[in-house]
Amino acid sequence: MKRKGFLFGLAVIGVAALAAVLAPWISPQDPNAFDLAARLSAARPGHLFGFDEDGRDLLTLILWGARVSLTVSILTVAISGALGTLIGLTAGYFGGLCDRVFTFVSDVFLSFPSILLMIALAAFYRQGGMMGIVVILSLVGWVGYARIVRGQTMSLKERDYVKASVAAGASTPRIWAKHLIPNLLAPLLVQATFGMAGVILAESTLSFLGLGVGGDVPTWGRLIDQGVQYLLVAPHIALYPGLAIAFVILGFNFLGDGLRDYLDVKI
Amino acid sequence: MIRYLIKRVVLLIPILFAVSTLVFSLIHLVPGDPVDLILGEQSLPADREKMREAMGLNKPVMEQYKDFLSGVVRGDLGKSLFEKRPVSTMILERYPATLELAALAMAVALALSLSFGSLAAVKRGSVWDHGSMLAGLVGISLPGFLLGPLLVLIFAVKLDWLPVAGRQEAGSVVLPALTLGAGMAALLTRLTRSTMLETLREDYVRTARAKGVAEKTVILKHALRNALNPVVTVAGLQFGVLLAGAIVTEKVFAWPGLGSLLVQGIERRDYPVVQGCILCIAASYTLVNLLTDVLYARLDPRIRIEAAE
Numbered sequence: 001m002k003r004k005g006f007l008f009g010l011a012v013i014g015v016a017a018l019a020a021v022l023a024p025w026i027s028p029q030d031p032n033a034f035d036l037a038a039r040l041s042a043a044r045p046g047h048l049f050g051f052d053e054d055g056r057d058l059l060t061l062i063l064w065g066a067r068v069s070l071t072v073s074i075l076t077v078a079i080s081g082a083l084g085t086l087i088g089l090t091a092g093y094f095g096g097l098c099d100r101v102f103t104f105v106s107d108v109f110l111s112f113p114s115i116l117l118m119i120a121l122a123a124f125y126r127q128g129g130m131m132g133i134v135v136i137l138s139l140v141g142w143v144g145y146a147r148i149v150r151g152q153t154m155s156l157k158e159r160d161y162v163k164a165s166v167a168a169g170a171s172t173p174r175i176w177a178k179h180l181i182p183n184l185l186a187p188l189l190v191q192a193t194f195g196m197a198g199v200i201l202a203e204s205t206l207s208f209l210g211l212g213v214g215g216d217v218p219t220w221g222r223l224i225d226q227g228v229q230y231l232l233v234a235p236h237i238a239l240y241p242g243l244a245i246a247f248v249i250l251g252f253n254f255l256g257d258g259l260r261d262y263l264d265v266k267i
Numbered sequence: 268m269i270r271y272l273i274k275r276v277v278l279l280i281p282i283l284f285a286v287s288t289l290v291f292s293l294i295h296l297v298p299g300d301p302v303d304l305i306l307g308e309q310s311l312p313a314d315r316e317k318m319r320e321a322m323g324l325n326k327p328v329m330e331q332y333k334d335f336l337s338g339v340v341r342g343d344l345g346k347s348l349f350e351k352r353p354v355s356t357m358i359l360e361r362y363p364a365t366l367e368l369a370a371l372a373m374a375v376a377l378a379l380s381l382s383f384g385s386l387a388a389v390k391r392g393s394v395w396d397h398g399s400m401l402a403g404l405v406g407i408s409l410p411g412f413l414l415g416p417l418l419v420l421i422f423a424v425k426l427d428w429l430p431v432a433g434r435q436e437a438g439s440v441v442l443p444a445l446t447l448g449a450g451m452a453a454l455l456t457r458l459t460r461s462t463m464l465e466t467l468r469e470d471y472v473r474t475a476r477a478k479g480v481a482e483k484t485v486i487l488k489h490a491l492r493n494a495l496n497p498v499v500t501v502a503g504l505q506f507g508v509l510l511a512g513a514i515v516t517e518k519v520f521a522w523p524g525l526g527s528l529l530v531q532g533i534e535r536r537d538y539p540v541v542q543g544c545i546l547c548i549a550a551s552y553t554l555v556n557l558l559t560d561v562l563y564a565r566l567d568p569r570i571r572i573e574a575a576e
Contacts, residue, residue: 005404108285111553113511120545123533124293124304201410205515208412209530224412228519231416232424232431242413250408257404 006258012251084145092153365524375448384459406453503559507552
């Protein structure tokens with residue numbers, strides 16, 4: 001069951017990544033091409049998912065939306081993971097005041113439900129485009145990585161080989177690079193896989209609430225927002241992008257579950 | 268217990284203070300003039316000045332901060348730029364609807380998770396177990412803005428059993444509560460299963476079985492009752508998450524709660540309303556977490572002793 005789930009996750013993410021990369025070549029239509037006569041109409045030959053309320057091909061918009069979702073999630077996971085690792089390592093390794101400040105700051109961050117903090121930041125900083133969304137999601141997302149890294153670092157620094165390295169006079173960057181970071185990679189990889197699912201959901205939620213990537217960029221969340229308004233006459237507009245989001249999130253969750261078991265990580 | 272309570276409340280004060288500061292800072296950390304955000308850069312100088320005065324932005328920042336904090340303490344969250352009414356009144360009008368939705372969603376989540384989680388643990392390795400776990404993973408992966416429309420299409424459009432949206436008609440809370448509770452149910456089902464599996468291995472369960480107690484009694488009275496503590500605690504801690512999650516559900520179902528007030532505030536660029544809603548949801552979340560911790564400590568003396576140490 002777990003192995004099947006892992007392979008399913010891998011397949012889904014593979015298909016989504018390919019769709020995102022190849023969108024300009026495999027899309028049936030230009031994402032900005034309108035056919036007003038076809039607006040809201042359902043699937044027909046050559047247009048598998050039908051049309052949106054502006055008469056744009058829905059499959060094309062979903063393929064281009066995959067580019068936005070995956071780009072935002074890869075960048076966010078990379079930035080928040082790096083930031084969280086650095087902060088978690090500093091707090092866990094040095095302890096004392098560093099750790100107390102970190103604990104207070106992370107408590108403040110955690111006293112906001114993460115979705116609320118994202119909405120709050122996005123409501124006030126709307127002009128940033130895709131990078132703005134990445135910055136907002138990274139500002140909220142680093143805490144999860146930092147807490148894992150801090151906990152692991154506190155346990156790792158008590159191991160004999162780390163103590164021996166300190167006693168032998170090794171510098172802090174050397175200890176981090178040689179002993180701590182290699183041992184943090186497995187839990188970070190698992191957290192990042194689940195993190196991808198979280199970021200895709202967060203980005204779609206912001207887009208659904210009208211706070212996502214601005215301009216005419218097609219995003220899955222925005223398509224659903226528009227689709228909900230036409231739910232009774234053209235349910236396909238909300239349904240297909242929604243299924244795309246659900247499959248990709250499910251894929252990352254299966255992948256994370258499989259990796260967690262394979263790498264024997266407890267997070 | 269009183270010492271524990273005092274300690275937790277004292278710890279809460281700096282957190283609430285920091286949350287208020289963060290909410291205050293939101294509008295002041297915007298690059299450029301905050302008035303541009305509300306009126307747009309092309310607005311007339313006279314209108315801009317009027318807006319600056321209405322929002323108190325013409326005062327020095329420290330004075331604005333002092334006014335904001337003293338307002339928060341007195342329950343004065345400013346006036347809506349659009350409706351010209353006190354934000355606190357608007358929040359109070361909407362808060363009961365959100366509480367109703369979150370409470371029912373939690374009831375849905377607990378009912379589903381306790382039944383399916385226990386069943387999965389008792390019939391470990393069976394189709395029930397795999398089915399529950401798969402449903403849990405799917406539930407976590409299904410965003411509210413997909414599940415909500417799906418439920419509307421099936422139960423409101425196709426079967427015509429329930430209303431599509433709003434809060435006026437009888438039964439209108441059912442679909443929003445199911446939508447909001449599904450994700451939580453998925454999380455709690457996995458937790459119920461794992462705690463039940465642990466409890467079923469305990470000596471007292473083995474003893475009860477050896478004494479010949481009926482299996483139903485062993486599961487319901489001995490195992491489930493003891494497995495409930497961590498599940499109820501996590502459910503309590505997640506109640507605040509439901510309050511925030513309600514923002515999306517309320518938008519899908521046009522449910523007139525705090526979430527839709529926040530979305531309306533964002534759409535109208537009515538920033539005092541946005542700030543007020545965010546502060547209210549964050550404060551509720553923190554207070555619910557405190558209440559859960561205190562209740563858990565009351566139920567389990569080990570927590571109080573650990574905290575005292």
